[in-house]
Each structure stands twice: as structure tokens, then as C-alpha cells.
Amino acid sequence: MTTQDELRPTLTTESGAPVADNQNTETAGTGGPALIQDQLLFEKLAHFNRERIPERVVHARGAGAYGTFTVTADVTPWTRAAFLSEVGKQTETFLRFSTVAGNLGAADAVRDPRGFALKFYTEQGNYDLVGNNTPVFFIKDAIKFPDFIHTQKRDPYSGSQEADNVWDFWGLSPESTHQVTWLFGDRGIPASYRHLDGFGSHTYQWQNEAGEHFWVKYHFKTDQGIKNLTQAEANKLAGEDPDSHQRDLREAIERGEFPTWTVSVQIMPAADAATYRFNPFDLTKVWPHADYPLVEFGTLELNRNPDNVFAEVEQSVFSPAHFVPGIGPSPDKMLQGRLFAYADAHRYRVGINADHLPVNRPHATEARTNGRDGHLYDGRHGRQKNYEPNSFGGPVQTGRPLWSAVPVTGTTGNHEAPSHAEDDDFVQAGNLYRLMDDGAKQRLIENLSGFIAKVSADRDDIVERAIENFRKADADYGRRLEDAVRELRKQK
Incomplete structure (x- = not known):
């Protein structure tokens, strides 16, 4: 070994034994077959075969960064969450961006919603806020989520x-009309992760020290400005640089150009919910700002890249069930399903001890549970008892719920959501269309018609159902779309 080599650490096996030769397999004589006693060879190959875990069924393609959330306004009249308790208080965060439908090897520059999953490492435990870059979603009940995602993924026959x-499901699910209008509009393909807004999307509960509760919606407005790609620009970029959005985020942070978002919340007094003109817990609808204006209360900055993408981005787990005192769920039926589904997905993908990994475990406090053992358990509890109550000094409950109880009435059953005076699947989609200028409307029609025209030639019924939903949202919207699809299908 050279003097320079002597200064370097020694390569070892997984068990810590020094490696004598990492260039040549042990063989029976020169040029002979490999020996099973070469455990370094088998250890390396076995580890290599297991270097991947099952990718996420949705949100598989992602990028992430650490950052800092800073409180900029007093929100204690509405929530007792400790990390929001005073102006100027800072909390470490980890934010994972993602596309929804694509697999792990898909391109970034595609027409797809973007996941916006944010972990706050608070002193009361981790708080996960799992949202998108759109304020609404395609469906309003979690029981339809597997069906919806199956339409976006690969067909079991064609692959x-x-x-x-896609259009069969959307046409038969008129509640999707609002989100589809968002997706095929100008914001359907963000230019980068730095140039998109984030939304909690769901309705959540805030509870103050007096025990009063409020319904809230989160908004993260990019301070870099909104930038988007046209379909032609995205097609070119996706082919030239499939990693475009991941690369842009990483390199911006490396340059010290830390992206920031202004964080606001809409606040609805709890008593308003029952009589509001539409169901405030319906994920396919927004709350108009004229009814509930934005209340700015924080700034989010991303300022540190992960050191290892697999360990910190792929193995990061988020669950909307990870609340802290003063924040809780709402009766939003999509949220209610996700409270179970997200955590269960990560138990399957990463393992029962996923929350023990550095990126997932609390950073500002300590997790104290009676859960033990399982895959990759690290023995962190030592000799502590694993049951409660016990008389050996183990952790005890606080007796104070994290959020307010919500009164319920009626009988159990598979109920539709309660109907409000202006509940409608089409009004907000039509409003969004009418907000667009002529250029934006034309691009929306081009994007939608190009995809609808791909429906099989013998399935005009699927085409008509799809167009009818947009016609109900706005007569001009439906007419222009119908004309555009007709012309494209003539050319097939």
C-alpha cells in the first residue's frame, strides 16, 4: 500500500471484517470456478439484489429537501399547536415533491398532479401535511381511490x-370535472418543483387552548412565481432530461438559491360548516376566498439537500394521521380513508419500523411507544417494559385529546355525503373555465381534445359522456371541446 492508501479507512464487510481483495473473486485455481467460501462475493450480490424496495403505487417518482418553517403571524386564537405558538418560531421540515401516476423511472415533465408532502419535526412529534399542487382532487370518497388509480395506471391486458x-371513469364520475379542468389547463405541467404552489387540499381541524375548534385549508404560495410548460415544451424536456425537476431543485439548493413559499390558511368557524352552501369537506371543491380569505402565518424555505436519495427520499414516509396537539382531521371522506391507507402503504413498502429511520423519526422530541420487534428493529428500547400501564416508570397517557370531538347523529350505513344548498359537480369547474383568458381556454381545449380523441373509434359513448360533463360546467366549454374532438377523430 502507498502512503496515501494508508491514510484511507479500510474497506470492510457488512460485519466489519477487513476486505483483502475487492477486485477478484476467489476461485479454484487460476481461471477456475468461483468458490462458495468467498463470502464477500455472495454478500455483495445478495445485498445488490435487495437494494430496491417496492415503489409507491402512487407518487413513486419524487424528489425531496430539508428546510425550515418560520411562524410570521400569531395564530394562537385558532390553534394550540406548539410549533405555531409564537411569531419567529422555527421548525425543521422535510418536503417531498412527486408526480402521481408515473412509476419510479418516469419523466418529471409530464401532465400530472404534483404531490406536496411536508413533514414538520415539531417538539410534540412529527406533523405530516400530505397535499398536492392543486386545491382539489378527482374524487370525494376514498372507497373509489383504488378504482381511480387503476384507470391511470397500466391496463392489465395492454400494459x-x-x-x-381514463375517460370512461372520468365520464362516469362527474365530480372529477373540476380537477380535470385544473390538470389540462396551463398549470397541468409545472416548469419545476420550485415554481408551483402547494395545498393541504383536505379540510383539517385546528383547536385552540380554550377547546374551540375551526376548519382550515392550507395554502403554500411559491415566492419564485408560477411557471409552467406547454405540452410541446414538456414533451421535448421529458425526452431530453427525464430528471429535469429533481435536478433543478437539487442544483438550486446547491447554488444557495433556497426556494421559499408563503404559507397561509383559510379558517372557517365550526358552526359555519352545517349551513355552508356546499359541503366544506368535499375534496372536489375549493372555498372561495371571498367567503374565507387567506390568513398568512408562515414562510417555508428549503435549504438542504438529502445526502442519500434512497435513504431520505425513497424511504421517507408520510401519513396524514400524524397529527400534533391542536391539529386534527375533519369528516372529509377522502381524508378519512387516507388516515389509514398512507401509513399502511409504508408498513408494506419500508417495514413496520419505517418510523425509526432518520428521515422519519422525530427530530425535536423522542418517540416513546410500546411497539417492539419486527423487521429492522434496532433494540432502541433496551430493557424497558413493553406494556402499559406498568409500575416500572414507563410512559403514560396525557388524558387530553389532540383535537376536538365532533358530534355525530343518525344510523350507520353507506351514506352519501350530506347535501348542501349549492352542492354541484360542475359549478366550480365552470367558474375556473370562465376565469381563463381566451389563450388559456384554447390551450385547455387542445390539451383535453388531444387525449379524448385517443379513445377507441368504436367507443363514442365514452367520448360523449366525457364531453357532456364539461358541457354541464359551461356551454361554451362543452361546445368547443366537442368540435375539437370531432375534428381530431375524423383524422384517425
């Missing part, structure tokens, strides 16, 4: 995403 499946 490809099929326009027939």
Missing part, C-alpha cells in the same frame, strides 16, 4: 395507460 379507461 399501457389507456385513454378508454
Whole structure:
């Protein structure tokens, strides 16, 4: 070994034994077959075979960064969450961006919602806020989520995403009209992760020290400005640089150009919910700002890249069930399903001890549970008892719920959501269309018609159902879309 080599650490096996030769397999004589006693060879190959875990069924393609959330306004009249308790208080965060439908190897520059999953490492435990770059979603009940995602993924026969499946489901699910209008509009393909807004999307509960509760919606407005790609620009970028958005985020932080978002919340007094003109817990609808204006209360800055993408981005786990005192769920039926589904997905993908990994465990406090053992358990509890109550000094409950109880009435059953005076699947989609200028409307029609026209030639019924939903949202919207699809299908 050279003097320089002597200064370097020694390569070892997984068990810590020094490696004598990492260049040549041990063989029976020169040029002979490999020996099973070469445990370094088998250890390396076995580890390599297991270097991947099952990718996320949705949100598989992602990028992430650490950052800092800073409180900029007093929100203690509405919540007792400790990390929001005083102006100027800072909390470490980890934010994972993602596309929804694509697999792990898909391109970034595609027409797809962007996941916006934010972990706050608070002194009362981790708080996960799992949202998107859109304020609404395609469906309003979690029981339809597997069906919806199956239409966006590869068909079991063809192995490809099929326009027939997508538009058949959307046409039969008029509640999707609002989100589809968002997706095929100008904001459907963000230019980068730094140039998009984030939303909690769901309705959540805030509770103050007096025990009063409020319904809230989160908004993260990019301070870099909104920037988007046209379909032609995205097609080119996706082919030239599939990692475009991940690369842009990483390199911006490396340059010290830390992206920031202004964080606001809409606040609805609890008593308003029952008589509001539409169901405030419906994920396919927004709350108009004229009714509930934005209350600015914080700034989010991303300022540190992960050192290892697999360990910190792929193995990061988020669950909307990870609340802290003063914040809780709402009766939003999509949220209610996700309270179970997200955590369960990560138990399957990463393992029962996923929350023990550095990126997932609390950073500002300590997790104290009676859960033990399982895959990759690290023995952190030592000799502590694993049951409660016990008389050995183990952790005890506080007796104070994290959020307010919500009164319920009626009988159990598979109920539709309660109807409000202006509940409608089309009004807000039409409003969004009418807000667009002529250029934006034309691009929306081009984006939608190009995809609808791909429906099989013998399935005009699927096409008509799809167009009818947009016609109900706005007559001009439906007419222009119908004309555009007709012309494209003539050319097939």
C-alpha cells in the first residue's frame, strides 16, 4: 500500500471484517470456478439484489429537501399547536415533491398532479401535511381511490395507460370535472418543483387552548412565481432530461438559491360548516376566498439537500394521521380513508419500523411507544417494559385529546355525503373555465381534445359522456371541446 492508501479507512464487510481483495473473486485455481467460501462475493450480490424496495403505487417518482418553517403571524386564537405558538418560531421540515401516476423511472415533465408532502419535526412529534399542487382532487370518497388509480395506471391486458379507461371513469364520475379542468389547463405541467404552489387540499381541524375548534385549508404560495410548460415544451424536456425537476431543485439548493413559499390558511368557524352552501369537506371543491380569505402565518424555505436519495427520499414516509396537539382531521371522506391507507402503504413498502429511520423519526422530541420487534428493529428500547400501564416508570397517557370531538347523529350505513344548498359537480369547474383568458381556454381545449380523441373509434359513448360533463360546467366549454374532438377523430 502507498502512503496515501494508508491514510484511507479500510474497506470492510457488512460485519466489519477487513476486505483483502475487492477486485477478484476467489476461485479454484487460476481461471477456475468461483468458490462458495468467498463470502464477500455472495454478500455483495445478495445485498445488490435487495437494494430496491417496492415503489409507491402512487407518487413513486419524487424528489425531496430539508428546510425550515418560520411562524410570521400569531395564530394562537385558532390553534394550540406548539410549533405555531409564537411569531419567529422555527421548525425543521422535510418536503417531498412527486408526480402521481408515473412509476419510479418516469419523466418529471409530464401532465400530472404534483404531490406536496411536508413533514414538520415539531417538539410534540412529527406533523405530516400530505397535499398536492392543486386545491382539489378527482374524487370525494376514498372507497373509489383504488378504482381511480387503476384507470391511470397500466391496463392489465395492454400494459399501457389507456385513454378508454381514463375517460370512461372520468365520464362516469362527474365530480372529477373540476380537477380535470385544473390538470389540462396551463398549470397541468409545472416548469419545476420550485415554481408551483402547494395545498393541504383536505379540510383539517385546528383547536385552540380554550377547546374551540375551526376548519382550515392550507395554502403554500411559491415566492419564485408560477411557471409552467406547454405540452410541446414538456414533451421535448421529458425526452431530453427525464430528471429535469429533481435536478433543478437539487442544483438550486446547491447554488444557495433556497426556494421559499408563503404559507397561509383559510379558517372557517365550526358552526359555519352545517349551513355552508356546499359541503366544506368535499375534496372536489375549493372555498372561495371571498367567503374565507387567506390568513398568512408562515414562510417555508428549503435549504438542504438529502445526502442519500434512497435513504431520505425513497424511504421517507408520510401519513396524514400524524397529527400534533391542536391539529386534527375533519369528516372529509377522502381524508378519512387516507388516515389509514398512507401509513399502511409504508408498513408494506419500508417495514413496520419505517418510523425509526432518520428521515422519519422525530427530530425535536423522542418517540416513546410500546411497539417492539419486527423487521429492522434496532433494540432502541433496551430493557424497558413493553406494556402499559406498568409500575416500572414507563410512559403514560396525557388524558387530553389532540383535537376536538365532533358530534355525530343518525344510523350507520353507506351514506352519501350530506347535501348542501349549492352542492354541484360542475359549478366550480365552470367558474375556473370562465376565469381563463381566451389563450388559456384554447390551450385547455387542445390539451383535453388531444387525449379524448385517443379513445377507441368504436367507443363514442365514452367520448360523449366525457364531453357532456364539461358541457354541464359551461356551454361554451362543452361546445368547443366537442368540435375539437370531432375534428381530431375524423383524422384517425
